[in-house]
Amino acid sequence: MVANLWIYRHFILNSVVNEIRGRFARSKLGGMWLVIHPLMQVAIYALILSKLLAAKLPGVESTYAYAVYLMAGMLGWTLFNELLNRGLNLFIENAGLIKKMNFPRVTLPAIATASSLVSGAMLLLAMLLLFPLLGFGFSLAMLWLIPLIAVVTAFGLALGLLLGVINVFLRDLGQATPVVLQVWFWFTPIVYPLDILPEAYRNVIRFNPMCSAVNGFQRVLVYGEPPEMISLIYPAAFVAVLMPIAVLAFRRADEEMADLL
Numbered sequence: 001m002v003a004n005l006w007i008y009r010h011f012i013l014n015s016v017v018n019e020i021r022g023r024f025a026r027s028k029l030g031g032m033w034l035v036i037h038p039l040m041q042v043a044i045y046a047l048i049l050s051k052l053l054a055a056k057l058p059g060v061e062s063t064y065a066y067a068v069y070l071m072a073g074m075l076g077w078t079l080f081n082e083l084l085n086r087g088l089n090l091f092i093e094n095a096g097l098i099k100k101m102n103f104p105r106v107t108l109p110a111i112a113t114a115s116s117l118v119s120g121a122m123l124l125l126a127m128l129l130l131f132p133l134l135g136f137g138f139s140l141a142m143l144w145l146i147p148l149i150a151v152v153t154a155f156g157l158a159l160g161l162l163l164g165v166i167n168v169f170l171r172d173l174g175q176a177t178p179v180v181l182q183v184w185f186w187f188t189p190i191v192y193p194l195d196i197l198p199e200a201y202r203n204v205i206r207f208n209p210m211c212s213a214v215n216g217f218q219r220v221l222v223y224g225e226p227p228e229m230i231s232l233i234y235p236a237a238f239v240a241v242l243m244p245i246a247v248l249a250f251r252r253a254d255e256e257m258a259d260l261l
Helices: 002-007 009-023 030-052 065-088 095-100 107-130 140-169 172-186 199-205 209-223 230-260
Strands: none
Touching: 002 009, 002 107, 009 107, 030 065, 030 107, 065 107, 065 140, 065 172, 065 209, 107 140, 140 172, 140 209, 140 230, 209 230
16 A cells, blocks of 8 residues: 555645645636635634634733634644545545546545645644734744644544545445534634633543644644643554554455445
């Protein structure tokens, strides 16, 4: 599978480029929308949550602290959410390609992952462009975003790939997953600090691997501090379990999927 990824690297790269171009076909600004969309999203968060609602985050002396806190959490969650949703529908959406062409199926999750990382990078770029305007500076702690993004990407890819394979055989999963993701979002401290919850609820939410990962993004971007090691180790433990299962399920279902799609 790894060898196929290398052999078909140009196919993967061209597919990602074509997918991005396809999003903005006949658009005058083209790829600039990759920056404009997340930039506007970031600006709206900053304006509504900080200026109009005067929301402040305890421990940070800044009018825009809560907005940055929310955007940091959204950065990690959006990447995970996109990877999971793309993996969930990956084989169904590419059914025509799978039936008509003989190519390594492993290139499909690779294309989806690369495309999701481009979108995530644009959101991060939009945030960093606004950082000076929001009164936040840059620090060496931001280098920790690299392993954090890597862990969230691996987690979203592993879970998305596993669900995508199952979804080919059990289509109800595609209907149920968005509902589960909505609940999962609110069980992740993105729009609220974990400290405001009663201790009993905090202990339950800490079992959520995305809680640890999102907390890592927030510590780096809001407080300028390195993440706690649990932010990397805990989600990585889920990846270590899910990835081999997802790859095994993918390999075993590879031949059968073409007949069912």
